[in-house]
Amino acid sequence: MKLDIIDKYLAGEMTTEERLAFEQEMERDPKLKEDVHIIAYIIHGIRQVGLEEENKRLQRIIASSASDKRRYVATIAAIFIAGFIIAATISVPVYHVVVKPLIEKINDHGNQENNELSRQNTDSVFTKQEVDSTTVINEEVQQEETADTDEKEKTKEDKTKEQQDKDSIFVPNPNPSKIHINPISKIDENGTKYELINAYYENGKLTLILQIVNNNNDRDLVFDIPTILDDKGNQHTAISMKLDGQNKKTFSLNRTQVLEMILSFKIDYIPNSLQELRIKEINSWPIISMRNIHLSVNEN
Amino acid sequence: MIISFKKLRHLRQSALNKEISQIYDEAKPSFINLMQKHFGRLTYQDIEELYDDAVLALYENANNGTLKELTCSITTYLYQIGRNKAIDKLRHEHPEKMVDIEIHDFYPFVDTCWNDDYKNEIRYLIADKVVRLISGSCKKLLDLFFLQETPMKVIASQLGYASADVVKDKKSRCLRKAHAIANENLKKLDEQRSIT
Numbered sequence: 376m377k378l379d380i381i382d383k384y385l386a387g388e389m390t391t392e393e394r395l396a397f398e399q400e401m402e403r404d405p406k407l408k409e410d411v412h413i414i415a416y417i418i419h420g421i422r423q424v425g426l427e428e429e430n431k432r433l434q435r436i437i438a439s440s441a442s443d444k445r446r447y448v449a450t451i452a453a454i455f456i457a458g459f460i461i462a463a464t465i466s467v468p469v470y471h472v473v474v475k476p477l478i479e480k481i482n483d484h485g486n487q488e489n490n491e492l493s494r495q496n497t498d499s500v501f502t503k504q505e506v507d508s509t510t511v512i513n514e515e516v517q518q519e520e521t522a523d524t525d526e527k528e529k530t531k532e533d534k535t536k537e538q539q540d541k542d543s544i545f546v547p548n549p550n551p552s553k554i555h556i557n558p559i560s561k562i563d564e565n566g567t568k569y570e571l572i573n574a575y576y577e578n579g580k581l582t583l584i585l586q587i588v589n590n591n592n593d594r595d596l597v598f599d600i601p602t603i604l605d606d607k608g609n610q611h612t613a614i615s616m617k618l619d620g621q622n623k624k625t626f627s628l629n630r631t632q633v634l635e636m637i638l639s640f641k642i643d644y645i646p647n648s649l650q651e652l653r654i655k656e657i658n659s660w661p662i663i664s665m666r667n668i669h670l671s672v673n674e675n
Numbered sequence: 676m677i678i679s680f681k682k683l684r685h686l687r688q689s690a691l692n693k694e695i696s697q698i699y700d701e702a703k704p705s706f707i708n709l710m711q712k713h714f715g716r717l718t719y720q721d722i723e724e725l726y727d728d729a730v731l732a733l734y735e736n737a738n739n740g741t742l743k744e745l746t747c748s749i750t751t752y753l754y755q756i757g758r759n760k761a762i763d764k765l766r767h768e769h770p771e772k773m774v775d776i777e778i779h780d781f782y783p784f785v786d787t788c789w790n791d792d793y794k795n796e797i798r799y800l801i802a803d804k805v806v807r808l809i810s811g812s813c814k815k816l817l818d819l820f821f822l823q824e825t826p827m828k829v830i831a832s833q834l835g836y837a838s839a840d841v842v843k844d845k846k847s848r849c850l851r852k853a854h855a856i857a858n859e860n861l862k863k864l865d866e867q868r869s870i871t
Contacts, residue, residue, distance in 0.1 A: 378847055378854070387783040410854065412795070413861070415785045416802035417853045418821050422785075424806045425822035429745050433737060435694045440738040 377407070381414050551577035554645065557669045566590035569654065569663055572635075574670060579643040580614070583652065585636040597625055597657045601638050604650040615639040625657070646670055695734050702730075702750040704833055705825040709754050712826075714761045721764070722757075729756040750823040781824050797864060798857075805857045813849035820846055 383389055384397050401408040553575050560570035573584040583603075601613045616623050617637040649668040656663065703726060710722045717725070733753060736742035745752060809817065815834060819825040820842075827839035827846075836842050 378851055382847070382850070385782050385784045387780060410858075412798060413802065413854055413857050414850060416795075416798045417806060417850065417857060418782055418785045420799075420802040420806035421809075421817050421821045423803070425748060425818050426745060429749050429822070432694060432698070432749065433742065433745055436698075436734065436737040437743075439694055440734065444738075 377410075378414070381407075381411050384411065385415055385418065551575045552645065552672055554581075555671045559665055559668055561663055561665050563656070563663050569665065571652070571665060571668060576645045576672075579641065581611075581640045581642045581645070583638045583640070585638065585654075586633065587636055588633045599625065599655040599657050601652065601654045603640055603652050605642060606646040606648045606650065608650065611640040611642050613638045614641050645672060695730065698733070698749055699730050702753050702823070704829050705750050705819075705823055706753055706757060708826050708829045710757055710761060713758070714765065716765060716769075717761060722761075725757045725760050725764070726753070728760055729753045732756050748822045748824070750825065754824075782821070797861065801857050801860045801864075804860070805853050808856065809849070809853060812845070813852070816842065816845055817849055
């Protein structure tokens with residue numbers, strides 16, 4: 376078999392003359408023609424079988440590209456879900472460790488501010504009424520105070536009014552400092568007994584509680600606003616005066632009556648002692664004076 | 676999206692498609708050889724880039740449904756894509772020069788041998804049977820040569836033969852063997868027919 380020549384013919388590598396001569400030879404020699412046909416069929420078969428395999432490869436590419444897409448989508452979905460799970464897992468401890476304490480802190484801060492406002496409010500309610508009384512009671516005392524103090528008082532009064540308008544809830548200071556005092560009493564010439572029975576300090580104010588037993592059968596007593604001299608010699612005029620729980624600008628005492636007098640002084644520290652407490656009865660002389668009052672914070 | 680990957684390198688590195696990765700390695704030498712032979716003005720880097728684009732195009736066409744069935748080998752398909760891209764590139768870079776493309780018909784006379792007679796049908800069946808029996812180095816060589824249209828020189832380097840002439844001898848021996856088996860089967864069939 377002339378395989379090289381057949382191969383050259385089938386590959387189209389012959390010149391025109393060579394090809395025509397070969398084709399004439401094929402017509403003359405049926406065996407050669409049969410060999411050419413068989414070789415052509417084998418080459419065709421190689422191509423066909425090879426093409427089948429190539430198409431199987433193509434189908435694998437198509438299938439794998441589809442799975443690539445699915446894998447891609449699955450990967451994205453997995454990342455998203457994993458992110459969600461991680462976020463959900465982290466958010467619980469983060470909430471408890473970071474957010475919740477923060478919220479509580481903010482709330483506490485807000486409550487403190489509210490308490491502060493309420494406290495100011497309480498003070499202001501008390502102060503306003505007393506400042507008003509003071510103004511009416513004794514203009515001289517007012518004039519003794521400095522201009523700064525007046526301004527502060529005014530500002531405070533304005534704030535008080537605003538706070539009163541805004542919030543009328545009265546929140547008392549839960550922990551006033553109780554002050555131990557040495558028992559001290561005085562009896563005036565009319566027989567009226569003045570006894571300092573209690574004291575406490577709260578919000579920059581010193582409050583003294585006096586018990587008065589009036590033994591005077593002749594006349595009623597009318598008192599002016601009391602004053603104190605602190606341990607440094609500074610004079611403080613009572614900014615409020617209550618008699619049996621009621622605010623008073625002046626007060627009178629009926630015969631043989633036992634009353635509790637509550638005096639409030641604006642003083643921003645707890646003095647060790649008071650040099651003097653002066654209570655002036657308007658119609659009588661001398662002033663009732665109680666000296667050497669020792670103050671100490673009662674731990675209990 | 677995967678399809679939007681610009682370079683096949685990314686595709687291969689990500690190992691998304693093993694089949695494509697395998698084809699990439701298999702078809703590259705033949706592609707480079709053919710391109711260097713027909714487009715001498717292109718550099719090696721240009722041809723490599725065109726090859727990457729061609730394999731990516733194959734992947735995309737398979738992926739988007741444009742390519743559903745092959746009528747030629749994958750290597751030929753890649754070469755056709757590469758050839759079109761090379762022509763575009765050269766026309767763009769050198770519009771004044773006509774790109775002269777040699778279009779060769781591989782084994783044109785194989786397809787001129789068909790007749791619809793009974794004997795050809797028998798030949799077809801026998802040749803198909805014989806071809807499916809071919810295996811090993813013969814199958815690889817004949818596939819590379821007749822299906823992939825790989826040049827002898829490239830086959831030699833790919834399959835580890837000493838030279839193109841060795842490949843040519845081997846190809847002749849393989850064809851001769853296949854022809855002998857087919858001929859024997861045909862004779863047997865003729866004898867059976869003459870008996871009946």
